[in-house]
Amino acid sequence: MVSAFVALDGVSHAYGARGGSGGTLAVDGLTISVNVGEFCAVVGPSGCGKSTLMKLATGLQFPFKGTVRIAGQVISQPVKIAGMAFQAPTLLPWRTTLDNLLLPLEIVEPHRSEIRRRKADYVARAEQLLTSVGLQGQGSKFPWELSGGMQQRTSLCRALIHEPQLLMLDEPFAALDAFTREELWCVIRDLHAARKITVILVTHDLREAVFLADRVFVMSARPGRVLVERPIELPRPRDLDVTFTPGFQDIVSELRSHIVRARQ
Amino acid sequence: MNSNDLFVRLAPWIYTVVMFLLWEAAVWLFNIPPFFLPPPTAIARAFVDFWGPIYRHSLYTLSTTMIGFGMAVGFGLLLGLLVGWSRSIYAGLYPLMIGFNAIPKVAVVPILVLWFGIGFVPAVLTAFLISFFPIVVNVATGLATIEPELEDVLKALGASKLDIMRKVGIPRTLPYFFGSLKVAITLAFVGSVISESIASNYGIGTLMLQAQAQFQVPLIFAGLIALAFEGIVMYWAMAVLEARMTGWAQRSGFAQA
Ligand SMILES: Nc1ncnc2c1ncn2[C@@H]1O[C@H](COP(=O)(O)OP(=O)(O)OP(=O)(O)O)[C@@H](O)[C@H]1O
Ligand SMILES: [Mg+2]
Numbered sequence A: 001m002v003s004a005f006v007a008l009d010g011v012s013h014a015y016g017a018r019g020g021s022g023g024t025l026a027v028d029g030l031t032i033s034v035n036v037g038e039f040c041a042v043v044g045p046s047g048c049g050k051s052t053l054m055k056l057a058t059g060l061q062f063p064f065k066g067t068v069r070i071a072g073q074v075i076s077q078p079v080k081i082a083g084m085a086f087q088a089p090t091l092l093p094w095r096t097t098l099d100n101l102l103l104p105l106e107i108v109e110p111h112r113s114e115i116r117r118r119k120a121d122y123v124a125r126a127e128q129l130l131t132s133v134g135l136q137g138q139g140s141k142f143p144w145e146l147s148g149g150m151q152q153r154t155s156l157c158r159a160l161i162h163e164p165q166l167l168m169l170d171e172p173f174a175a176l177d178a179f180t181r182e183e184l185w186c187v188i189r190d191l192h193a194a195r196k197i198t199v200i201l202v203t204h205d206l207r208e209a210v211f212l213a214d215r216v217f218v219m220s221a222r223p224g225r226v227l228v229e230r231p232i233e234l235p236r237p238r239d240l241d242v243t244f245t246p247g248f249q250d251i252v253s254e255l256r257s258h259i260v261r262a263r264q
Numbered sequence B: 001m002n003s004n005d006l007f008v009r010l011a012p013w014i015y016t017v018v019m020f021l022l023w024e025a026a027v028w029l030f031n032i033p034p035f036f037l038p039p040p041t042a043i044a045r046a047f048v049d050f051w052g053p054i055y056r057h058s059l060y061t062l063s064t065t066m067i068g069f070g071m072a073v074g075f076g077l078l079l080g081l082l083v084g085w086s087r088s089i090y091a092g093l094y095p096l097m098i099g100f101n102a103i104p105k106v107a108v109v110p111i112l113v114l115w116f117g118i119g120f121v122p123a124v125l126t127a128f129l130i131s132f133f134p135i136v137v138n139v140a141t142g143l144a145t146i147e148p149e150l151e152d153v154l155k156a157l158g159a160s161k162l163d164i165m166r167k168v169g170i171p172r173t174l175p176y177f178f179g180s181l182k183v184a185i186t187l188a189f190v191g192s193v194i195s196e197s198i199a200s201n202y203g204i205g206t207l208m209l210q211a212q213a214q215f216q217v218p219l220i221f222a223g224l225i226a227l228a229f230e231g232i233v234m235y236w237a238m239a240v241l242e243a244r245m246t247g248w249a250q251r252s253g254f255a256q257a
Helices: A049-055 A097-106 A118-130 A146-160 A178-195 A206-212 A240-244 A248-264 B001-028 B042-050 B051-085 B086-104 B110-115 B121-144 B148-155 B160-200 B204-213 B217-245
Strands: A004-014 A027-036 A039-043 A065-070 A082-085 A164-170 A198-202 A214-218 A226-230
Touching: A004 A049, A004 B121, A027 A039, A027 A198, A027 A214, A027 A226, A039 A049, A039 A206, A049 A065, A049 A164, A049 A198, A065 B001, A082 A146, A082 B042, A082 B148, A097 A118, A118 A146, A118 A178, A146 A178, A178 A198, A178 A206, A178 A240, A198 A206, A206 A240, A206 A248, A214 A248, A226 A248, A240 A248, B001 B042, B042 B051, B042 B160, B042 B217, B051 B086, B051 B121, B051 B160, B051 B204, B051 B217, B086 B121, B086 B204, B110 B121, B110 B148, B110 B160, B121 B160, B148 B160, B160 B204, B160 B217
Parallel strands: A039 A198, A039 A214, A082 A164, A164 A198
Antiparallel strands: A004 A027, A004 A065, A214 A226
16 A cells, blocks of 8 residues: 555534534545645635645544544644745744744644754755745845745745645645746745645646656535545656646546535 | 935924924013913023032932833833733733723822821832833834734744743834833823922922922923923934844835834
8 A cells, every 4th residue: 555644534524513524624634645745736616625634634623524644653642843834924023034934843743852052054054944935145034025925935945944844835835926826836846846745736737747747636516525636746856848738638627627616 | 425314313302403493492482471471581591500400410310210110121021021921811901901001190190198107109109100111112013913824834843832922022012112112201201290290309200299389480490401401312222222132124215204
């Protein structure tokens, strides 16, 4: 059996109802399994429970039914290994870009106890990461001195600085222009290839999902569950040009028709 | 610096001078008796004649106010952090605090006098009691408005509640905290002067009460202006402190237009 890294099994979750099914269901009978090093994308109608899926998979919310396992362990508290990035960059305005990047290292062990001693190492690591997303030399600026796209890159770097095993991205590129977005697709693609991290990406952009993912999950309208699981067999490394090929576009339109049906 | 900037800088002085000029003119024009509303020149005269007492009483009021305010800052910050820390503490304490805040502090002074005698302590305590509430509310608000997504990012890294408080909660609360100091300091003056004019032998409140008994109306107004001056200076000091400590939070161009 392939080792599932993140596994949700028959998971149902309702907000507002303490440990019961009293509230409105956000997801119901959601089963999903993501392998180590795999890149999965989740698409679906708005409000279908995609963000909820992210919270369940990281132990920020607990289901009233079903189990969530990470690396085989049923989780009972927030995971300590995940990097997360959202549609809003959520950087701390009182910290410089560089200090924003160092934040996870001030929290995650073993870095936490070493950050004083190895500060220079960590700063070098942060600067290297900034360079990899095209932000070299911007570390001393405050987030509000950066453009939206630059802030979003910083937010991505913050999600990666502690070299997490699991990267959760919730519509991280939704607020960006098309060119910046495609540029960041490539950044994420390369990071995933270089580090073999497991990535779960929530997106509304089907081209994004197909370009980046090994597998795409299509969710139903609320309460969300997986309707279709679509492996993307396009060979890697993928170049942006692949998005213009008929094969690629076929997959996109296939997914689109699934979502149209899910919305009804 | 262009002429517009210069005008903005001079504006407070110009407005103040114009206000006093209008006041003076109104008194002469409408023939207002000086024991009803003395003209600024008469008040200036009172400042010269009574400079010694005004100075001493002002300093006294400033000290009671600042001690009470200092206590309010310490206590308000602590209570605000506590209230912002836990929902149950919030739920339990909030109604109590609102109720307490609704009590007119004038009504509390006699009790304080009963406990501590007249003079210094009731003035300090009244200043404290009247000024801690806005600090508590602001600090608690700062903590309550942490972006849930940021909290999620940190929790998924294994951050404890204390971590989130230290890394995000407290820094993001600072603008609220320093903002509340400006409100609190002016309230603290209100508190100490109330107490002084009810039960004290010292302070601007007492000075004004005595001046009133002797029908020295310009001196009453001199006391008011001394108070206003202290209030402005301390408010300004808090505003400078705020700008120093939380420059990152004040980047909107809204008020600069
Ligand atoms: N904190 C919350 N409290 C109560 N209900 C919530 C909360 N968060 C989400 N919900 C509800 O759960 C359902 C799923 O929400 P979720 O945020 O997971 O959707 P989503 O798929 O991420 O939507 P979108 O694509 O618009 O981001 C929605 O109906 C929403 O109203
Ligand atoms: Mg969402």
